Amino acid sequence: ETGVTQTPRHLVMGMTNKKSLKCEQHLGHNAMYWYKQSAKKPLELMFVYNFKEQTENNSVPSRFSPECPNSSHLFLHLHTLQPEDSALYLCASSQVWPGLADSRGTDTQYFGPGTRLTVL
Amino acid sequence: TQLLEQSPQFLSIQEGENLTVYCNSSSVFSSLQWYRQEPGEGPVLLVTVVTGGEVKKLKRLTFQFGDARKDSSLHITAAQPGDTGLYLCAKTEPNDYKLSFGAGTTVTVRA
Numbered sequence: 001e002t003g004v005t006q007t008p009r010h011l012v013m014g015m016t017n018k019k020s021l022k023c024e025q026h027l028g029h030n031a032m033y034w035y036k037q038s039a040k041k042p043l044e045l046m047f048v049y050n051f052k053e054q055t056e057n058n059s060v061p062s063r064f065s066p067e068c069p070n071s072s073h074l075f076l077h078l079h080t081l082q083p084e085d086s087a088l089y090l091c092a093s094s095q096v097w098p099g100l101a102d103s104r105g106t107d108t109q110y111f112g113p114g115t116r117l118t119v120l
Numbered sequence: 121t122q123l124l125e126q127s128p129q130f131l132s133i134q135e136g137e138n139l140t141v142y143c144n145s146s147s148v149f150s151s152l153q154w155y156r157q158e159p160g161e162g163p164v165l166l167v168t169v170v171t172g173g174e175v176k177k178l179k180r181l182t183f184q185f186g187d188a189r190k191d192s193s194l195h196i197t198a199a200q201p202g203d204t205g206l207y208l209c210a211k212t213e214p215n216d217y218k219l220s221f222g223a224g225t226t227v228t229v230r231a
Binding site: 090 | 162163
């Protein structure tokens with residue numbers, strides 16, 4: 001138990017469906033992340049929220065829409081996905097110190113167990 | 121483009137044997153982290169190294185950070201089935217808290 005929960009753990013959806021993934025962190029962190037993990041590929045950072053503001057969008061298609069209503073909750077809304085979007089979607093959180101001059105070393109990112117998404 | 125290269129991609133050994141996995145980059149890291157991910161779970165941090173030449177030990181695991189801060193290795197002594205998992209390295213760049221991951225090494229330890 002890392003303090004980061006994700007629901008659902010498994011999701012099968014058709015290409016025309018709309019679904020949402022939910023992440024909640026109980027660690028008091030101020031930054032949350034969505035990653036995509038596909039077979040034999042590195043974890044791909046999708047979105048970063050820092051103090052509830054989106055600070056990163058790594059050229060993610062618009063069919064993925066993140067939402068961060070507060071620093072403890074993060075959603076990923078899915079719409080008209082493609083079969084190649086099937087993957088493990090991981091949420092993570094960490095404590096980020098703004099204005100930190102010396103960035104060597106980084107606060108630990110705590111990951112949730114992921115949602116295994118299959119798009120038919 | 122893969123920023124971090126991990127090798128080997130797969131490793132299968134017998135219980136009690138030793139193993140080493142590698143993480144390499146063409147550019148200098150600010151810091152490097154090693155994670156282990158078990159099936160059905162997210163990655164869990166094992167160690168963070170920040171100083172060139174640094175060696176850290178965690179029970180039977182030894183982590184080494186290269187002098188030039190462009191490579192790292194993880195050595196497991198007398199591997200056990202519980203060491204089975206995907207070992208990931210991740211780096212940070214100066215003035216950036218985000219992580220960039222390698223593709224990982226899948227380690228299987230047979231009883």
